[in-house]
Amino acid sequence: MSPFTGSAARTSDWQHLRVELTDGVATVTLARPEKLNALTFGAYADLRDLLAELSRERAVRALVLAGEGRGFCSGGDVDEIIGATLAMDTAQLLDFNRMTGQVVRAVRECPFPVIAAVHGVAAGAGAVLALAADFRVADPSARFAFLFTRVGLSGGDMGAAYLLPRVVGLGHATRLLMLGEPVRAPEAERIGLISELTDEGRADEAAQTLAHRLAQGPALAYAQTKALLTAELDMPLAASIELDASTQALLMNGDDYAEFHAAFKEKRPPKWKGR
DSSP states (O other), rough: OOOOOOOOOOOOOOOSSEEEEEEEEEEEEOOOOOGGGGHHHHHHHHHHHHHHHHHHHHOSEEEEEETTOOOOOOOBBBBIIIIHHHTOOOOHHHHHHHHHHHHHHHHHHHHSSSEEEEEEEETTHHHHHHHHHEEEETTTTOEEEEGGGGGSOOEEEHHHHHHHHHHHHHHHHHHHHHHHHEEHHHHHHHHTSSEEETTOOOOHHHHHHHHHHHHSOHHHHHHHHHHHHHHGGOOOHHHHHHHHHHHHHHHHSSSSHHHHHHHHHHHHHOOOOOO
């Protein structure tokens, strides 16, 4: 995402999210616990716009996406979204579906690692948000459910049919997206959907620990690694190797590469600058 801004001012007044920034770690909390953090039109738009703003700020080096209350996110709000979409024409529905996809693109394209801290339910759009993150840290209560076919829609919503086979394989992805059955934490860990399984009630803490570890590391190296992981999913090997070579050549001219060598020679930890 571009660091250059237009005339619109940055805002800290996010009506549908709670946003905190500490020591380079942004924590974005879905905060509708009475509705299991169900997403509204405004919540989708705020997530899209917030990720764009944070991507332009050098202060953010890692992001934790969490849910308040009994679960991570139960998906789109049945009353506020499904009810409203029944009254929309095709052009309006396309605008809405493109917006939800833009949220997933923003998670994948932001230049810092995103960690989803999952407890309780991650369903529908909530499951896809967690899927789009770079890491999914979950406690034993977590359960993922891609429910789109259960409401008569395609299981390939918000990029799920692109991302899920690349995380868990085509066989598991077909089962999860077609049947919409919940996958509980032990199985999710077994098939690779969970990056780290924590003790009960410790997902938020573990996600923060990982985020702070990443925030203290070589930010530019992490950003380029994330960009390559996304870009090379559909590249042939020769193109991937060439892109890797170009990226490494640029990073080898960076301050962090020289800092590692100096720290190695001086037998001290590197002081990463993120450039």
